Ligand SMILES: *[C@@H]1O[C@H](CO)[C@@H](O)[C@H](O)[C@H]1NC(C)=O
Ligand SMILES: *[C@@H]1O[C@H](CO)[C@@H](O)[C@H](O)[C@H]1NC(C)=O
């Protein structure tokens with residue numbers, strides 16, 4: 043099924059990128075991105091790359107392997123729900139406050155940089171996630187970004203662009219900036235619908251299996267994706 047395979051390198055972020063594309067409608071591509079940085083640890087910074095000429099994309103990171111037909115994935119996560127952006131919630135954490143604690147506990151990033159980002163978000167209106175509020179703007183404020191399904195609509199492109207701005211301006215911990223970005227997008231575009239499908243982590247597990255990350259094997263770059 044893989045027709046095209048183009049490894050390229052992003053010097054700024056020291057990442058090696060693999061793009062897998064496949065035709066499924068005339069003039070349209072379905073794309074898989076797998077980004078691996080050269081140190082061997084995976085990076086979810088898919089939002090660095092805005093490839094607008096694709097109609098749909100499925101992002102899976104390098105520790106995962108798709109086990110479902112990509113057409114079924116688009117149908118299940120986007121078309122059936124009439125959504126343009128689908129991402130799963132985190133299996134455990136739903137509040138940015140918890141995510142901040144966890145990032146610090148595991149030393150994922152410079153603590154003062156995390157504090158700076160977090161304080162800015164609070165000053166700009168981010169509040170704790172309230173699980174019992176049925177009118178909450180999202181089912182969770184913490185995503186699991188290893189599997190993202192997108193239709194490349196103007197609003198989904200704008201969301202990705204704003205998310206990238208946060209990752210670029212503050213820390214690269216994209217789980218910290220997701221909810222803020224979403225709320226900011228809604229605030230900036232009150233009249234424009236944006237259909238984001240935040241699904242449950244178990245649904246993601248049914249579609250893509252997580253494999254333990256291994257050091258990228260350059261002699262066989264295609265091994266991490268098998269359709
Ligand atoms: C941590 O972040 C702060 C604030 O952004 C910065 O001033 C400091 O140099 C950083 N420390 C390290 C070790 O990178
Ligand atoms: C959470 O939402 C519920 C239902 O809307 C509300 O009664 C409660 O006060 C909220 N809790 C906080 C801490 O805002």
Ligand SMILES: *[C@@H]1O[C@H](CO)[C@@H](O)[C@H](O)[C@H]1NC(C)=O
Nearest residue numbers: 257258259260261262263265
């Ligand atoms: C990398 O892939 C090649 C070809 O499949 C294999 O022979 C080799 O053992 C692999 N190396 C590592 C370090 O996994």
